[in-house]
Amino acid sequence: MCLRTSSHPKCLKEGVGDRAAALCPEAKRLNRKTSYPIEGVRIVLALRPAAGILSPAPGEDSRLFPMSRRPTSPAGMRALERTAPAAVLGAAGLIRDIESLSPEEDPQSMSNGKFDADVAVIGAGPGGYVAAIKAAQLGASVVCIEKAYLGGTCLNVGCIPSKVWISSVERLQHVRHAEQLGVKVTGSVEPDFAAMNARVEKIVSTQRGGVGMLFKKNNVKHIEGTASFVDANTIQVVKDGQKQTLRAKCTIIAGGSSVMDLKIPGLEGGAEANVWTSDDAVFPKFIPKSVLVIGGGAVGCEFGYVLNGLGSKTTVVEMMTSLIPMFDEDLGAELQRAFKKQGIEVLTGAMVEKAEKTKAGWKCHVKTPSGVQTIEAEVVLVGVGRKANVEGLNLDKIGVKQHKRGIEVVNNKMQTHVPNIYAVGDVIGKIQLAHVASMEGIVAAHNAVLNDGKEMDYKSVPNCVYTVPEVASVGLTESEAKSQGHDVTIGKYNFRANGKAMAIVEQDGFAKVVAEKKYGEVLGVHIIGPHATDLIHEGVAAIKLEATLDYMVDTIHAHPTLAEPLLEAFEAAAHGKSIHTL
Template sequence: MKTYDTIIIGGGRASSLAKKIGALGKKVALIEKSSLGGTCANRGCVPSKLLIGYADVIRNIQASERHYISSKIENINLKEIFEDNNSFINSVDESYKSRLNENVDLYRGVGYFLSNNVVEINNEKLTSEKIIIATGTSPKEPLFEGAWTSDDIFPLKKIPSSISIVGSGFIACELANVFNALGIKTKLLVRGDELLSNEDEDIQETFKKEFSQNIDIEFNTTVKDAKYKDDSFEIILENKDKSIKKYKSEALLYAIGRESNAKSLKLENTDIEIDDRGYIKRDDFFETKAKGVYVVGDAAGEYMLQHAAAYEMNYLYKILFEDKKEPLNFKYMPHAVFTSPEIASVGLTQKQAQEKNLDFVVSKTSWKASAKAQAMKIDYPFTKFIVDKNSYEILGCHMIGPQSSTMIHQVLTVMYIDNDIRHLKEMLYIHPALSETLLPAAINTIKDIEKRK
């Protein structure tokens, strides 16, 4: 049996944690069943956003008429686009491996627990007083044989001429936008009548209206059957009124959520507990019920976002090796949806604020006052603030429009340092930068508050 200072199960974002611990001169065992870098670098955030870069260029060309410019896309070289994307994915593992130092031993395979402090990998037993679980999640399995998940897109081995995507969340919407923009016949299949149901209702409404202009969407629809035959799927759809529709699609992709990878860990051999969703339970310091065993990132099932996982890794390092005494408190957790239109959000939705019986005001402000926004010649972008009526604290901020994911960081800065919307009113903005749209949004919100006092 080999003894290590730290064992890490999962080589995604936690590979950086292994490097940091190894730099302290401590021996680390890093266990990864596939490519280092995890879902984000190999099958999620990064490769999908690289594809979205192509989609954004195409969308801008397609929209040139509103700027009185006639343009034509003569060719979209799908082969080059996906080869470029696949080339990046194929380089990820070696890139992450090269960052590890001599104190990190990399084990390839599925690691699992024999007891609270013993892990087996490839018939070899490893032990440590500190074990970190960072095993992430996997896409929920498709209901029909031959259908894809997002894991099958990256790298994409065969470019389809048509694709049907099942789902209504951000992964489904981002991929539908990409494939459609690239000229691949795309249909989005949605069980209900909503898209991005976790977003604020005003954001949902605008997004659905704008997104539906580009994407063929079947709402209130379920896939009753799908059989792969002669290089395509024969799909049978059932609408909520029980009507049936049949059609063919070369590819069928399910983007219906993700689930815990905890089953592979054989946690029944330990004191570690899981919740009713299958995610690993932990305390405020990331520790499980097994002393010295910690869980970070998506494996805990809390904030399943890459930036949250990275933050947790850094914080756990401080707890274990810098004697950090305070628990991590994510007071605000931002996110974005990188599609067309783009969305960014932080804090409570209006519905959530109402459910909490908070005393708040809501202000929804168009970006039209900004010359920079006017130059885009689109009408839908807006910023929505939900603000405490008494303290001026920003409870939630929701944006829809180009560069929303960048613009919201200005709001985040105020929220993290001294959460008072009046700072957004008092600060000096570059005119007419797009961020200046936050000024009338803040002014309108403060006016609404003062009217109610």
Template sequence: MTVNQYKLPVQGMTCTGCEEHVTEALEQAGAKNVSANFRRGEAIFQLSEDWIDQAKQNIEETGYHPDEEEIQTTGSFVAFDRDGDYDLLIVGSGGAAFSAAIKASENGAKVAMVERGTVGGTCVNIGCVPSKTMLRAGDINGLAQNHPFNGLQTGAGGVNLAKLTEQKDELVSQMRQEKYINLIDEYGFDLIRGEASFVDEKTIQVNGEHITAKSFLIATGANPAVPDIPGLKDVDYLTSTTALELKEVPKRLAVIGSGYIAAELGQMFHNFGTDVTLMQRSERLFKTYEPEVSDAIDEALREQGINLITGVTYQKVEQNGDTKSVTIEVNGEKQVIEADQILVATGRKPNTESLNLEAASVKTGKKGEVLTNEFLQTTNDRIYAAGDVTLGSQFVYVAAYEGGIVADNALGVTKRKIDLRFVPGVTFTNPSIATVGLTEQQAKAKGYDVKTSVLPLDAVPRALVNQETTGVYKLIVDGQTRKLIGAHIVSENAGDVIYTATLAVQFGLTIDDLTNSFAPYLTMAEGLKLAALTFDKDVSKLSCCAG
């Protein structure tokens, strides 16, 4: 049965008591999600078209006057066969959770969200938003102290990290309120405070109360993983969360790990004036990325003065007073890295320990991640999972996309499979790293006739005028069709450029499509066109705008 949402002008309401009378009259006719407003003289509600005449009659009998000529239908919904207290119950309150809650509520479902801590999840509270505003502050301070232009006399005083952290916290609070908390009432779903654990396959327990639902979404996210290094648990170390809460800039920082979190925060503290050492087990940075990407960011970080040690075996971590130390072995030789702070940035682990998933017949993987199929269903087909708790692509925009798919699939609106072939990824170092599509190795493994172009950043006019030429553009092309199937960039604003490449990869544009299009001169986006031209020409022998 289809349910419509109606906006009905109602004359005669003069107070909140009138609103209650109209609401009761509509609910007696079977209306759901009723909102009556005497100031606007209207009622908004969801109801089957078959019962709209009864709703109007009920309002008349209460002594108010519905305006039949002005009634508006503002949307249609699926009428759900509810099996439990809710149509969809969501555990968690981050990007996946809110995306699912909003979409399900728009479709007329009764939705609840359970949150044990702070509403908003990782991105707004402890991830993307706070880290990127602090990274921006670091970039500004770093450029003030060290820039490539002769004749400019700039400098920076000491960094008041407490003030920066206070400003960051204000921004986080504002965005959490505007982009998350305020939306709960806007869309009309329930927020239940407390920790959820499954009792059985269709019931959770929160604060001792049992709550049932037709479908569930597990969207509890992930938290920093801590490696098993002797002595580490006895040391007061930092994680990506606590590093952004510091009030003073450390003089020396040792970073265990060198993925995107380690590189971003390590460079941030370096820009604040910290002596930073990045350590990693593998022989090269970002080992799953293109070698040219790894080499370019390695060169950039070393040029900036960051101490980078690869091929590390961790021996132990110790603390003596305020001084901490990490003992490592590199090529058979022991080194001791001393620091005021140690940042552990070695990946993330899913938040599943307290959910009692066994009771719901939901299986997890080796790292505790919730296992899902292509429809984001778990091993219990009424329970879904989305976002970082699955340890898939850990981007908030992927989490939101997955939450929307769950809202459709769990409620039977449609049946959609996830498709993550064209997800761009960005690391917000300077220069930044951005990728989309296949690497050269992945393309060959899939049987493509692979052609590649590698364009050094010093071939991009924008990089030349910026006096910042450490970086690279690498394109992966299907040699048979000349379609772009992968793009990998290290440059300033690579995250902005990659969206163009994402559209090209997703919609099957060819190298000729790129070379025959206009690229604005003196932008980093022009590098994509120049990299495409490199398949057929030596761009070093072209005039500035000949591309």
């Protein structure tokens, strides 16, 4: 739709007469109303065909919209002018009316007094900084409060540094096995630990600086310090004993999460005692001779892969019956087979009951289905457990409710029980993934600034593990689909039969598709293999668009590519057998 405020602003800003129709042919046929909420009011626009110099249709009032009835706040004016200059709107007869929003429709109606910002964001991780930038782009004045580093856990001690380590180890392994490609390597191939660490630090620093540049470009004010609520519109920020107070119409809480202490008898002392968390593992002081990793989820498996590749004798202990238990069981089983080939020992259905400090490191007593095993390791890496960063925010004081995993949101608009306060990312304890936090931040920004009813959709969230082979999944697993009552059809295809996988000597893994049998709707896509984390987005789109198997099978895939196993899996699910299945 052309003149719907934000979709095609050029048609209003630049379009006059026939030029408007040329810019957007839809303008020729529009003859309806739409509404746009700004600062406690609803601007009702009349959308109709472009005629003359956007002159009103016969019988319609062509008077300019009175200045006294325009939004007066800076955010309201910026939002309206971003969509179209007021003179153009008025002269075009596009403004039909202005209505007051009800308190339920306008979360800002509870605000009173003067404000320092339209939107305050607490936390500058992937949820917070994205929310801040989006709110600014939507026309709001924005401050973002961060007590540590821009980019949050993901950029500084999580997603980014861990992927740098993984890429270094992957390249190391490629060189070590270069003879498979007909490349002769002479001499020893060893990791340069100092250089690898320096590379991690450089990339993190560059990325962090990039967030700062984006803030400046979008006029987001960055405030360093620790935030706490005084009331629903007032925030106190403390840094180095100095206090400042600011008022905001809406606040988006994006404080993220932090590593949670795992209570295991005898296992204590922190990094100085060689008990590492994931935060410690991204900037290690040395490569341990041996490591026991507690937790076989994404964090544990990724660091297990890295340390094993760097030369550590590695054991991964997972309490559930499969590695990466949140994924389809077939993926976990395949990853365990790959780890075994790489020399990583995996114990599933197991848990560390207690630990003893030794001169060489740690002696851990692990309960397994076959009995208690004693495993000695120089380092114990705890790769499970995170807690929402809510302490000190004074949430009880302002009426923001919490559950055991974090802040409670009341709808998919990311609102809390206090209408002008939103929460996103790890702090709500829903799906603790950076990309989910970012989208939640965008949704919250839309509702805080425009109150446009934008909602979060969790149906098509991709989940990734960056081991070798990579693992990626979206939608329902096979067991989830069956437990929900779906009559399913399954399609699988192995990478070992794929020409591109053969060429790059990365043939472990497969693509798996779960679909509803009667109509063929794609319910889940699961990949383990080379570049799975990049390939998964075809599955994301399929589920988001509610695509059917026939639609996906009729989509041409380039040859030779790593995407072809997905096509074969879609075809196998649709017809029982794919073209290249023996």
